[in-house]
Amino acid sequence: MKVAVLLPCFNEEAAIAQTIAGFREHLPDATVYVFDNNSKDRTVEIAREHGAVTRSVPLQGKGNVVRRMFADIDADVYVMADGDLTYDPSAAPEMVRRLWDEQLDMVVGTRHHEEDEAYRGGHVLGNKAFTGLLAWLFGRSFSDIFSGYRAFSRRYAKSFPALSAGFETETEMSVHALELRMPVGEVATKYGARPDGSESKLNTFRDGWRILKTIGTLFRVEEPRAFYGTLAAAIQLTAIGLAIPLFITFFQTGLVPRLPTAVLVTGMTIVALLTFFAGLTLAAIKRARTETRRLAYLAQPAPGDETD
Incomplete structure (x- = not known):
């Protein structure tokens, strides 16, 4: 089984070394890829120093990075996580095991946080609202549709069109699995605060509006x-x-x-x-x-x- 760990990154020099080390510890046989999205700091240099394979994506936006990741990397299992140290690498083996043993196409790492700084109240409320909206529009949903911590099968990666450009890509991922009636699962994982020097790229209102438009567009196109x-x-x-x-x-x-x-x-x-x-x-x-x-x-x- 060939496992690839995919880390989309933008200005994550404060967190990337620990993130790579965590996934290499818990998935020692996996290849760790860092897909840099126009970082202006030492993210790429640090990633190379810690043994990751680095790729550059000039088109700004997480959706553009995901498109390149799935297109360029060939693996049996893809584990995707943000390179900001917020996701717990120790959950990765269980996500891979479930996907492989149960022949699932996607396993979502549902976030559970103990620190208020890790997951702002507005984001929690927005996640619940959008998750409920997706379930109402498409008949079923996930516990955490915005989680960036996921494991995918090759079947999923090579059939996902990845049309979104930004953070709305997680919504598109969820709808893709729902529309093709793929077997999916969820694994609870801890969600931590960013280390000092790492800042969130998510804008609550701007990206919330883009996600809402994406859900509306996907509903119009898919239903x-x-x-x-x-x-x-x-x-x-x-x-x-x-x-x-x-x-x-x-x-x-x-x-x-x-x-x-x-x-x-x-x-x-x-x-x-x-x-x-x-x-x-x-x-x-x-x-x-x-x-x-x-x-x-x-x-x-x-x-x-x-x-x-």
Whole structure:
């Protein structure tokens, strides 16, 4: 079994050495890769000094890094964690074991923190809200959809399109697994505070808004019948609400005095029908896209079936 530890990094010289050492201790047979995303400090130099294989990704953003990681590295199991020492390397062997022995495609390291500095209250609340939203929209979800600590099978890595550019990539990862009905699991792991000199790159409001837009886009793309059907129903119900007074007046007087409203209602009804049928058409296209992704997924052997 070939295991690759993938560490996306940006200005992590305060933490990268300990992060690499931790994963090399707990996964001694794994190759540790540091994917540097335009660091301005000594992250790359320190990573090389501690035995990691370094790669550079010029396009800024974690999603761009993930795209390169999965495209460039060939392994049986991929373990991804941020290079800021917040994730506990001792959980990695259990994540790899479960993925391999149970033939899972993704194992999420669900975060449990004991230090207030590790996980701000606003982030905890936002995580719960977005996790609930994802479960409501897609029928099921994970306990921690924003965790950056995950183990993947080769099947997952080579079928994941990685279209996002930034921190919304974790949401895209979760939806990809849900839409292809992949076997997944979760392992509880400690989440610690960053060491001195390491700063979070996550902006609560800016990245929260980007994540919300990503969820909306993924819902529109992955569930077009539900999205466009709901939109069509909302337009049609509004049109009916506007039409009720017109019908009452017509039955009482035989006249339609508010012609502009009647034209508006007619137009909204046409738009509702077009929206509904657009959803049906896009659902057929989405099915074809899902079949293509499924074939890419099936082209790779399942975890545990490869030759060690």
